[in-house]
Amino acid sequence: MGRDPGGTKAMANAMKSKGLGRLRWYCQVCEKQMRDENGFQAHCRSEPHLRKIMAVGPSAGATIAEFSRQFQYDFVSLLKSRHNTQRVRANAVYNEFIQDKDHVHMNATRWVTLNGFIMTLSKAGIVRVDEDERGHLWIQWVDNRPETLSKQAALQKKERSQMDGEDRERKMIEDQIARARAAAEEEEVEEKGLERKEGEKISLSLFPKPEAEPMEKKTDDSPGSSAAAEEKKPMSFGSFGKLPAVNAKPANPLKRPAAGNVFKSAKVAKTDSRDDTKPKGFVSEAERLMKEDQARKSSKGYSGAGPRRADARR
Structure with a gap:
């Protein structure tokens, strides 16, 4: 006698299986969850389970590959739709994924643990994986x-x-x-002009400052020092040098110079120019003739008084 799907027994079993069961007690081929290990062993020895295993046996590898592909697709779809490219914990995403009782369970895939599955996704470039201090894996979907x-x-x-x-x-x-900045610096240099410190007085002088005489070094009263001073200052008795003007008044630049004799200065300049034009040892023709006449007369003994006496006798 078969069980009634809408009977009391079926409803009680549905209420009992409302929560999640152990993964190791789930049969993916039969899609049935057992509550304990005895129930799972009894299911594995049952005739319906053995018939399905015999049907799947020749293509067991392809069946496991299909379950793995379906599990990966559903997991990545959930990660993409709910979290997009946000960084989340891998365990939190897996808990959200297994809330659907009709999902493909991990014991039917080629992955034994969740960490192995996450590392496979990371190697494929589907997600980015990092581990925190506590050893929790964090994943982030890569939108390719x-x-x-x-x-x-x-x-x-x-x-x-x-x-x-x-x-x-x-x-x-x-x-x-x-x-x-360069233009501002140039303007500052141009407008700088005459500067004076605060409180400094400005004085103007019309006369040039006399040259400061070098200060004499103080000499000691010892005889050696006096002798050295005498040697440094030689005495001269033959001529008197030009003494420096101690109290000489400086020239007044505002005073006009005295007017001089223009003609006198021109005459002196003229004579000087004539003297300069004469060559040294120059003798004129008249002076030469006079000198020759005097030399001739002195050689003959000529005197000017003789003829005059003769004329007087006559």
Whole structure:
């Protein structure tokens, strides 16, 4: 006699199986969850289970591969739809995944543990995996869809162009600031002019300052020092040197010079120019003839008184 699906026994069994059972007591071929180990062993010896195992036996590898593919697809679909590219704990995602009682259980796949499954996804580039201090695995879905990649490429190109534009604008601004500073420094130098400290008095003098005489070194009263001073200052008795003007008044630049004799200065200059034009030892023709006549007369003994006496006798 078969069981009634809507009977009391079936309803009681459904109420008992409301929660999740142990994974090791679940039969994926028969899609049946047992509550304890005795029930799982009794199910494995039952005739329906043996018939299904005999049907699956020749293609056991393909069946396990199909269960693994289905498990991975459902897990990644849940991660993508609920968490997208956020970083979440792998165990939390698995707990959300097994809430559906009709899901493909992990004991029917080629993965024994959740860590092994996550590492397989990481090697395939489907998720990014990192481990915290407590040893918990955190995963993040990697969006490798073509439309997403094209969007990311366009966004990166836009950001790169914006960065280039910002760099150009920043450089232009820096150049403008440098030019403005240089112009401001030039204006400060031009407008600087005469500067004086606070409280300093300004005095104007129309006369040049006399040259400061070098200060004499103080000599000691010892005889050696006096002898050295005498040797340094030689005495001169033959001539008197030009004494420095101690109290000489400086020349007044505002006083007009005295008017001089213009003709006198011109005459002196003229005579000086004539004397300068005569060569040294020059004798004129008249002076030469007079000297020759005097020499002739002195040689003959000629005297000017003789003829005059003769004329007087006559």
